[in-house]
Amino acid sequence: MKSETKAKPPAKQASWQWAGVDSPWTLAEKALGRLGRIYLWGPPGVGKSFLAAKAAPNRFQLTLSDDHTVQELMGHYVPDGTVFRWHEGPVCQAFREGCPLVLNEIGRASAAVQDFLLGVLDSHDVARITLPSGAHLRPSPGFSVIATSNSPPDELEAALRSRFEAEIHVGRPHPDLCALLEAELPGLGEALDDSFNDPERALDPRRLLSFAGLRRANLPAREAACLAFGERAPDVIAALSARGLKL
Ligand SMILES: Nc1ncnc2c1ncn2[C@@H]1O[C@H](COP(=O)(O)OP(=O)(O)OP(=O)(O)O)[C@@H](O)[C@H]1O
Ligand SMILES: [Mg+2]
Incomplete structure (x- = not known):
């Protein structure tokens, strides 16, 4: 009986190869210079945070977990003698000062924090944070978000995922x-x-x-x-x- 040897299907080309660039890192660098909301994901230690740090030296940076509260990120009132003083959180500060915000492991944040981030990650014409005082904060020019993660973006809730302008998979070291x-x-x-x-x-x-x-x-x-x-x-x-x- 004639034995049939099945031809191995050709390995699927990565989209960055299809785009003709030498590595996904090249695409990441191009995106960082051009877009305001980027999701960069890949294995530990390959250089995601290093790249974000190089691209945004004046950044605010947070590694999110289930323990973070919206108040920590946005800000809250603290007692100061007989009055309460507003303590601005890092997200509002980056928003107001027009600085990049690096968010590591956004997918690990609580549902409440992820809901808060929906408004932060909206495009500049829509984004706003309404403070407990009732004041509205709009993002200043220069505000951007770089999310880094070990998890693929399909693990994010659809509305949060859709707010990123680019998803870049860096599957090997820089x-x-x-x-x-x-x-x-x-x-x-x-x-x-x-x-x-x-x-x-x-x-x-x-x-x-x-x-x-x-x-x-x-x-x-x-x-x-x-x-x-x-x-x-x-x-x-x-x-x-x-x-x-x-x-
Ligand atoms: N482009 C680079 N040039 C020189 N050193 C680098 C570069 N990228 C990363 N490194 C080195 O590798 C270490 C790990 O990189 P980094 O912290 O960026 O990893 P990561 O991808 O963010 O990992 P994790 O997912 O675990 O957070 C850095 O502390 C730095 O010393
Ligand atoms: Mg990192």
Whole structure:
């Protein structure tokens, strides 16, 4: 009987490849210079916050969780002697001063905070925050939101997701991060990048930075690996040695 070998379907091209750019990071950089509300997502340590920090040095930055309240973000009255004084929260401050606002893990915020953010993330002609005093705050020119997350945007509530002007998936480390590691130890940056071909086996960029730093501080390779990679140390060192790295 003739055995049929099924042709493997061609790997789906990522949309950034289809767009003809060299990496999703290039698209992210272009978006940061042009758009006011961006959702940047990908695995831990690949350089999302670093990019946001570089693009927006005068930013306000928050890592959201279920514990955050609308009052913390917007502002609230605090007793001051015999009177109450308004204490402005970071979202209102960024809004009023026209600064970028970096929101990490927006999807982990409570439903109440996410509802509050709907008004903050509206386009500039619509966005406003109504304060407890009844005053309305409009966003000043320069206000923008960069959300970074490890989770895909389809985990966001539809109305919140729709307020972002772009969603960018950065599935592998920033080329400058790989270049930095490559300069520390030839082959290390390339090994990091290649490890992301299989997300299950991806190396943690922060741990590689730690390993490179420990080597720079003259710690022997095995000791540095134990500290940086824990139980994975023998496997990581074996894999790096097999690539010809001089550890
Ligand atoms: N472009 C870069 N150039 C040099 N170093 C970088 C770059 N990007 C990231 N790094 C280094 O990698 C570390 C991790 O990057 P970053 O904090 O941006 O990761 P992240 O993607 O935001 O991760 P998480 O999802 O866990 O928050 C940074 O502390 C920085 O030292
Ligand atoms: Mg981050």
